Amino acid sequence: MHAPDDPNRYQEVLVSPMYLAGSNGTGDAGFAPVAHWPHHYLDEGPCQLLVTSPDQRIRIGWFGDDFDLWKIAAASEAASATRWTATFNHVTPAEIVAGLTTALAHDYAEADAYDSNGRFLANPSMYWADAVLPLTDAGWKRGVPDKPGTVEIVAPDGQAGVVIDRRSYGPDDETVTLWAGPPGWGTRAEAVFTARTPSHLIAATAAAMADPAPVVRERHQIHREVAHLVSLTPVAPSTPQVPRAPTPLDVRRTAVTQAVHRAARFPRTAADLRVMAARSRTSASAQNRSGSPAPALAARSTFSASTPRRSR
Structure with a gap:
């Protein structure tokens, strides 16, 4: 969308809606809620960074060169089989990932103090609507599903939605997909959750997706096929204060x-x-000249009195 020599190429802009902002190339926003957890930097393999809860029951992987950029999972024990998995592709804004990681950090902190099992391992609700309640509360409406046995909720602008597969599947099958943007490798953001993912964690991710607050991106990070679908507002530089005229x-x-x-x-x-x-x-x-002459006159008088006069 911008030529390499375009002076506005790296200009920071506020992008709205946020779910069409794409990735900014880093996972900072997604990792921020768990910045205090152990970080494992891996030199080999597709996973470049692995952040785990202190007991390693929650694992957040960053796959910097893969289509599925994030893989987040939880298990009842560090070495046990994964209970649920959530994946986010390379187009998904990290601010949406932060909705899930924030909820995980909160659940883990509460489990550490009150519940050894942790709410992040809870069974999902039997009502599919609980997982997408933030979207319906924000005015998203039911659409026409592509496949029988599925439910789709669509944003008012038609550029984002969620598909819920209600057919009978195994515990590790993918049943909920949040999406945003036109179809395509570089334009469609997707977050996919397996069947046993707790409903409140999906809802936390959906709430972040529906957040109307804009996010900051550089202009070149907005895909050319999405640019006409978003609102871009330049980030205004701070106004310098005009110095007042000095007084005497x-x-x-x-x-x-x-x-x-x-x-x-x-x-x-x-x-x-x-x-x-x-x-x-x-x-x-x-x-002395401008002051009283008395000292000088007194000195001359003393000298005259003490000096004998010479006779003629």
């Missing part, structure tokens, strides 16, 4: 301060001290 008192204070700094930086030489001494003597003489 400010000028005098500045002059005194500069003089003190010069004196501290440049010690006076011997010649300077002699000049100062001469000026001091001159000032003293001037003071």
Whole structure:
């Protein structure tokens, strides 16, 4: 959308709706809620960064070079089989991932204090609507599903939605898919959850997706096929304060301060001290001339009285 030499290519803009903003190339927003958890940087394999809960029951993987950029899973024990999995592709904004990681961090903190099992391992609700309640509360409506046995909820602009597969599947099958953007490898964001994912975790992700607040992106990060579907507002630079005109008192204070700094930086030489001494003597003489003459006259009178007159 922008030529390499376009001066606006790297301009920061506010993008709305957020679910069409795409990825900014980093996972910072998604990892922020679990920044205090152990980080494991992997040199080999597709997973480049693995963040785990302290007991390793929750695992958040960053696959920087894959189509599925995020893989998040939970298990009852560190070495046991995965109970549920959520994957987010490379187009999904990290701010949507943060909806899930924030809920996981909250659930884990509560489990550590009150419940050893953890709400992040709870069974999903028997009502599919519980998982998408934030979307329906935000005005998203039921659409026409592509396949029988599925339910689709669509955003008012028709550019995002969720598909819920209600057919009977195994515990590890994918049953809920959040999507945004036109179909295509570089335009369609997808978040997919397996059957045993707790409903409140899907709802937390959906709530982040429906958040009307814009997100910051650089212009070149907006796909050209999505640009006409979003609202872009340049991030306004901070307005510099206009300095007020200095008052006469400010000028005098500045002059005194500069003089003190010069004196501290440049010690006076011997010649300077002699000049100062001469000026001091001159000032003293001037003071005597302008002051009372009594001391000088008294001195002359004393000298005259004590000196004998020479006879002629």
